[in-house]
Amino acid sequence: MKRLLATSALLGTLATGTFAADLKEMSDEERALFRAEVRAYLFENPEVIMQAVEILQQREQQQQVQADVDLVAQNADAIFNDGYSWVGGNPEGDIVLVEFLDYRCGYCKRAHDEVAQLLESDGNIKLIVKELPILGEASVLASRFAVAVKQVSGDDSYKAVADALMTFQGDISMPALRRLGSTFGLDMAAVEERMNGDEVTAEIAATRALAGTLAINGTPTFILQDELLRGYLPLDQMQARVADKRG
Structure with missing residues (x-):
């Protein structure tokens, strides 16, 4: 007893x-x-110890999820309505997906096609892209170029350049970016001037500050409605989470 x-x-x-x-x-x-x-x-x-560890891990995971939900709610305007991030997919979609990316990130490159497939197969998802270069000077150069293209030539040119940068396999350098710009018929003199300007610097700095507030330290990081998804997720898992959000 x-x-x-x-x-x-x-x-x-x-x-x-x-x-x-x-x-x-x-x-x-x-x-x-x-x-x-x-x-x-x-x-x-002794298996009870493992059960206790699992309970603790589940509890900590639930607390982290709730903390992330709170962070998203507290920073909603900066996340969803910053006024400068590129918007794709369906701008009127019932689901909003935000992606923080770095063009030199291997998992970002892997996620690129899968995000495109998600948008194409669903048709009711709004995508917001945030430039977060964290992998060195080449990443910063690529993001400065992409943001400058958006500011000088508009959203369509940004989309074309961003897709090309995400699939680019060589070393990112100014000569390589000039060749890329010529491929899309860009005014490279204007783009290069803007790359080093205050507008581009301010946009990237604002995104970095937001990432710091959200405790984002890696790419890709996604925000799906109210949920922070830290790291790469395969297409089927993304689709499942979207379905869960719709109930």
Whole structure:
């Protein structure tokens, strides 16, 4: 009976997080008995420890998810209505997907085609792209170029250049960007002048500040409605999450 009571107490305190409080309410004799019974039980049933770890991990994961939801809500205007990020997909879509990306990120390149497939297959998703160059000077150069193209030549040119940068396999340099710009018939003199201007600097700095506020330290990072998705997700998982958001 004592063993059963100790076991029940153990499982109850693991589930409710009241272990410390319960111990304080016991007498010294009860506390010693409890600890002895718990020790014996754990030696006989070590799988309970793993179950407790799983419960703790689940609880921490739930807390992180809620913390991320709160972060998104607190920064909604900067995330969804900053006035400068490129908007694609269906601007009137019932689902909003935000992507923080770096053109030199391997997982961003992998996600690129899958995001395109998601938008094409669904037709009711709004995509917002945020430039977050975090992988060195070449990444910064690529983002400055893309943002300058958007500011000088508009959204269509930005989309073409962004797609090309995401599939680009060589070293990103000014000669390479000039060749890319010529391919799309861009006014490279105007683009290069804008690349080093305050407008481009301000846009990238604002996105970096937002990423810092959201504790984003890697790419790709997605925001799907109210949920932060940190890292690459395969197409089928994206589709499943979109379906969950729609209920």
